[in-house]
Amino acid sequence: MRSFLHILKKIGKIALIIPIFALLYFLSAWMMASLPLNEEQPKGEITLFLVSNGVHTDVVMPLKNDIFDWSDVVNPKDTLSANPQITHIGLGWGERNFYLYTPEWKDLTFSNALGALSGLNRTLIHVTYYPFEPRENS
Template sequence: MAEEEAGSLIWAKRLVLLPLAALVALAALFFLSAWIGSSIPRNGDWQEPADGIEIMVGTNGVHTELVLPIVTPVKDWRADFPTSDIPAAYRPYTHVAVSWGEREVFLNTPTWADLTLSTALGAATGGDSLLHVAHYVRPAPSDDFRPLRLTEAQYARLVAEIEHAILAPAARKTYPGYAEWDVFYDAPGTYHLGKTCNQWTSDTLAAAGVKTGWWTPMTGGVMKWVPAPSS
């Protein structure tokens, strides 16, 4: 009887540990693949020009965004992202930060502590998308806001790629942001593990001809290609 109980206990432990081991192995495979994929360059011969239009690549440690001057000879973003869509419309904004991501994650997780397993699984397996647009006043270069200079032609290609993610004002809804200076908009596309928010950032940079990684599901895979400003 004791041997039977010991055998049952061993099988019970295996039933618990095997799925956990499989999850750990899948997670390890994902992170390894992300590291390898983000280390393979696209546009490997690109070099930052000495003159041109300065943008920034921003990060909060999990999510990346493209920080763009509101008005340049190439593009005026005020028609696409009017300040009338945000509560603090009166401030002298100089830049807009644009990012793309999964609807439920964006709207229901103002902090990462609010992220639930069901929301994460839903995003990973396929979810509707939104654009997040934040308005900034003279953002200072830092490790989290890294300047990147583009030629006018490269910036024009970047703009064209972003415009693919913008629906006409009459065809989209707006949703309150996390603060007084940001807002969400309906956007085309489906979010999944192969097309994350950070992948959208690197794909947009790549479309402009900028050197970046092939597969960048995490923020580090994007930011390692953009040098931090020297102190």
């Protein structure tokens, strides 16, 4: 009987610890989200586009604008084509094997899906250069 009471006490402590950790987690997230950051960023608007092939999605934005110049980070002149007509850049991020071996849904394998969902594999950033602004619904 004594060991049973000991087990119940341990279960009770664990049952209290879980909600306390959850409360501390949400409290700290709320506090950090309330901190003001980047208040002196330049004002302005940038048009962003979402471009998808049905499997992968890229965020497409102007290569250069008053706020940021992406060519300082990923310059199109460093590519094989070195196309000087580039006006927009598309960035996508994801699990490496999923990006490389799943260009279409028919190419999806169980192991690639599991690897992408696990979050344990290597990731990559996919960069696409556009010599034009993407058209809506294209």
